[in-house]
Amino acid sequence: MLKKSNLVLVSIVALTIMVGGCNTLKTPKIAVNLPEKYNTPDGMIVDADNNILLNVPNFSNDKFPAVIVKIDENDQLTEVFTLPKHPETGKCAPLGIGIGADGNLYVADNQGFVGRTDNKSRLIRVNMKDGKAVSADIVVTGIMQANAVECTKDSVFVTDTNMATVDGKTISGVWRFKNSELASGPVHVAPYNTDGGKQDRHLVTTLETQDEEWWGTVGANGLAIAADGTMYVCNFGEASVEVVKLDAAGKVVSQKTLAKGNGMKSTDGMKICPVTGNLVIADFIGNAVHAVDPKTGKVTTIAKNENNSGGIGGKLDKPSEVCIRGNKIYVANIDLTLDGNEHDAPHTISVIEMD
């Protein structure tokens, strides 16, 4: 028979295990120390050969051009392609990257990052031949702030982070372009119609952001589409993830908030973990990486550290994107001088080993 004192002891042990289990944060390490010529990393995708392709917009030292680099299975770097400059700004600002069903790379060029908020953002196709990037075409123009890219078997989806302000609310959204359309020539999308009139037919859905902080102007960001077609969209300024169900024709049949806050300060880049099915999210404001259960919306913080950490030893330093390869979560530290952070060396890709 258990004595009362033993019961208390059992309870304390159980409580310790529970609390310990909830608070066990992983410690990121440095996967890649990036040289100055790759000073600002962002979007990533794993290719068919298990390389990570990384967009490097070089915002913080733009004397270096925007490029795509490859991180091989041994975390070694090779340059893949120099992205085409916008003819008006002389800059390319690549954020999200996806691999299309045609094997080509699709890159979001967010001209908002180089001072243009007049629908100058683009979708770039980097044409691959025999495993090499050989040329690029501009396949979509007219986007306001192109951000994440997600490719499905028949389409390329792109988030637009801030399309307009209506009644004090930031309107953002998701564009869809069918592969067949992109293959037959460039697409030009119309700006968001603020008069309540018809929107461009490529606009799948919109989100609203109302947070009173400055990041309330940052809406649709990370994007992931599950194998069953369910779409998940990060609403950065609301620190939330929206879940969107589409019908066969691509029309929205439902849209609701899956998770909001609960330790998340912002929701930036996102990927679906191929093993657990969880959404893995970079939290730029919170200097953290979280997992969200797509069934319940439960948020689990995987790693988190102080702001302006420098990125020393692999600490998160304004993380903007995640990428999952095997049991590792790679995290791009965009490290912008913003929100109390200073851009500083080392420029890093952090890595978090999962169990």
Ligand SMILES: [Ca+2]
């Ligand atoms: Ca920093």
Ligand SMILES: [Ca+2]
């Ligand atoms: Ca840093």
